[in-house]
Amino acid sequence: MTPANVDTLPFNRGRQAREAEVMLDKLVDEFTDNPAAMAYFYDLFRRVYIQGEALERPAAPQVGMTCIQVPEELIYAVGATPVRLCNGAYHYDQIGADFMPAKSCSLVKATLGRLQDQEMGVPRVGKLDMIVNPSTCDQKKKAGAMMEEMGYAVHHLEFPNVKESEAARIYWQRSVRDFAVQLQKLTGKRLTRKRLNQAMARTRRAQTAFRALHNLRKQAPSVVLGKDVFLVTNAYFFDDLERWTDAVEALVAELKERAAAGFNAAQRKAPRILFTGSPPVFPNLKLPLLIEEAGGVVVADETCSANRMLYDMPVVDEWLVNHMVDSLADHYLKPCTCPIFTRNDDRCRRLLDLVRDFEADGVVYQAYSGCQVYEMEQRSVGKVLNEAGIPMLYVETDYSPDDMGQLSTRIEAFLESIKTRKRQRAASGGQA
Amino acid sequence: MTSRLRRAVDNVDLQRFRFWFQAAAFVLFVYGGYLAVDLGNSLPMFSCGYNQEGRAGVCYLLPLQHQLSRPWPQLFGWAGIGVLTGFATFFLWFIVLNKGWCGFMCPLGTLQDWLTSLRKRLGIRYSLYGEQAFNRLTWVKFVLLALMFLIPLAIGGGLLSHDWGAPFCQICPGRVILPLFTADPLQLTIDYSSIGTLVLTGLGMFIAGLFLVGAFIKKRFFCFFCPMSALHYLISKPALLKLKKDGDKCTKCGNCFNVCDMEIRAIADDLERKDIMTDDCTLCLKCVAACPEPGALKVEFARINIFQATEEGFLKRMNKGAGHDACKR
Ligand code: SF4
């Protein structure tokens, strides 16, 4: 297979598509008993990533987001459609490498690489009328400026890097209000109480579905594998909100039946893993895949491509537009466990809570090489988990598939050690 | 409690429940007197004694100030027994509901909530004190409480004239406003008979006006300054109704703080304290209803869990609040 002219290649023979295809085939074919309702998601990724199909989007303005900190309810409310741009392709990572220093985060590079190709970049959403780039980590901040140079209209959403103080809260509320003003300018539609209420009801329904899925993962034996849940939450990045929610509700219904029937989606005595750190984004689901290929099961996660994106829900005391906007602002700041903040006690507590609730046997911590904030938090998180007697595997990696062999050996050893521990504990009379 | 009942309680539409509960309590305390209801004169909230006809019982602060202004020899002699029995009755009433008297019973608290509803109807946004003002204002109620003890004692000791009698009642908006509900405008006057009465009743009129305006723009405006609330807090340890927090389950999402009428930050940010009722709290329980984390906030009565935060309850209330029904769609 030596293509003569790259330009004439059909889309699905391109490097991006082949990378996606290899990953998707593994995610689907290497596992028996995939839930029937997952077919929607497998098909979606096949169409969008492998066939390069353009997404059906409403004709309204498209607003790209580079982070979960962007209040998407505001985007929906003014009649625009959000799409999350964080990219997981090694192909785009290599293209994006031209922009960033050698040792920088794959995710930032891949996102820039994807934006290079305005027309055919995957997922294809058509022309982006605005990109919202919150001022979170240094690499994202700088990437925002580069997107501007590429010709995109970028809104730099000012985000505080301390979240405890009242000053930070007020600053962020102002920043969000300003963003709402910019959005109204973009679409020419006024942000009204009714529109915002409707937008919030839509995301609330999606979050409710996600929470149901999340809660089902507490089941032992497991009714669903983590690789599937990552696909589901990754689809939230670009899928139509209602279609996505319908598909998740269907999946939840099926998993409930599985739970009632005592079905086990994983191997017997599969070690239960909590996944944390740099976000897995398709096609880079390398690490979750390796864990589950090796006989573990990812039962929960603390990442911004899944749990952190959908779990926490806003509250509204008075349904007046100003208050609703401030409530949304609070919701995007206060519970956030992103490592760009000064302190990480909230993140540590969240991890311990997830370990307890999901009866996790161990934690896998992924850090993309060059993602300093996750790399730096490794120590404090490891210490907290260690004190609680929970084993943690720290994995520094990137989007390249080269280290898969070496990683799989490490993961197997980690899972084996967990199993041994459990056996020993059971033998010594403690609870397994 | 069976699990079905448990679930029904945790799913309660608290806003509606509270509205009707408070309305019923308001009717009882402001008009119950006409039906010869008399719950004594040691009630731990502002069932105002100046509402002569309608009241179903009297706010403890009124008899307390009178008792304290007895001449010292009496006060520290036989009259002391009266003070102690009054306090004991007050204490017994109080420990049942704790500050729940504020969130559910006090007519003056309810009145403020009604003004809030009116504002909401009109689509006007509320104001907040903000953190700095909050930290400064939170002491005022303790100062008022201290003065409420010291001034009557000074009268009893002959240091001040009797014109300064029941000083807090003179400036309390309850005295001016609550009798109006039984068509008694008598308190709507300024008493020029002496400097003391002039100052106090003048101040009373001013504060009553401030109360109405303040409560319209700021939720529970007056409760920040209420000496009854300060007194409650000082004796709240043995109370039966308790607000509990489990810091391990809290995500610090701030939802509870967001809805709190009293702007109590600790309800979200304090992860250590199990007994999370603070001095400003009114035990309105809005925070419990707004918390999406199962068991992070709980209400206990005599150590029995009677209402707690649940995901399902949270979603029900949010969908309801937004006017959408989650189950359909
Ligand atoms: S704090 Fe408010 S509700 Fe409680 S007694 Fe005082 S006025 Fe009434």
Ligand code: SF4
């Ligand atoms: S609402 Fe619940 S989870 Fe959120 S900060 Fe308050 S107590 Fe914590």
Ligand code: SF4
């Ligand atoms: S802390 Fe809770 S119970 Fe107390 S006043 Fe605030 S919302 Fe009401």
